[in-house]
Amino acid sequence: MTTEAEMAADDVVIEDEARCPCSSGDVFGGCCRPILDGAPAPTAERLMRSRYTAFVVQDATHLLRTWHSTTRPESIDFETDVEWRRLLVLDRVAGGPFDRDGVVEFEAFWRQGAAKGSLHERSRFVREDRHWYYVDGDMR
Numbered sequence: 001m002t003t004e005a006e007m008a009a010d011d012v013v014i015e016d017e018a019r020c021p022c023s024s025g026d027v028f029g030g031c032c033r034p035i036l037d038g039a040p041a042p043t044a045e046r047l048m049r050s051r052y053t054a055f056v057v058q059d060a061t062h063l064l065r066t067w068h069s070t071t072r073p074e075s076i077d078f079e080t081d082v083e084w085r086r087l088l089v090l091d092r093v094a095g096g097p098f099d100r101d102g103v104v105e106f107e108a109f110w111r112q113g114a115a116k117g118s119l120h121e122r123s124r125f126v127r128e129d130r131h132w133y134y135v136d137g138d139m140r
Contacts, residue, residue, distance in 0.1 A: 012057040021056040022049035023087045036062045040132070044095025044102030044125035047132040049087065052108055056084045068126060068133040085109045091122075101126050105140075 014021065016029025024031050032053040041047035047066055054062040060076040067073070086109045095102020105122040123137035 014057060020049075021053045021084065021087070024049060028053075038065075040130055041066075042097050044099075044127075044132050045089060045092050045104050047125060047134065048089075048104040048106060048123055051134060052084065052087045052106070055108075066132070066134055068135045071134075071136050079112070081112055083111045085111055090120075095125055095132075099127060102132075 014028045014033075016027065016033060018028050020026050020028045020031035020033075022032050032050045035041050035046065035050035036054060036057075036059055041050055051063060051066060054060075055078070058078045058080075060078070063076050064072060088107045088109075089104060090107060091103070091105040093103040095104060102125045103122060104125065105120075107118050107120045109118045110116070120140035121137040122140060124135040125132050126135055127133075
């Protein structure tokens, strides 16, 4: 995660005691924060949840670090007026601590000004050297 010295005045800050944006029901400090700080995600779903949280807090470093090298873009541009509101995990296939690959289907709800909508994706993940990576996804 970005250090305090690197943060801009309008960066999103989440206290460790606050509910995690990924909708797990856990607190941020015990859920996505360690993964955003560089700890390996134990499952594909946990990586996907941390990536959703990275979009909430606009953490491009985490997104790029956890994107598989074969599909990773050079940079990520955020739409600063998009507010990510809620995440629902709809399905998961494999992606456990001992699997080599996994699939997580989710729907992420957003608001942009007066407009509201959702992004529905079935994402593919691979595990290499004990680290999960996002490969790609099919929009639904």
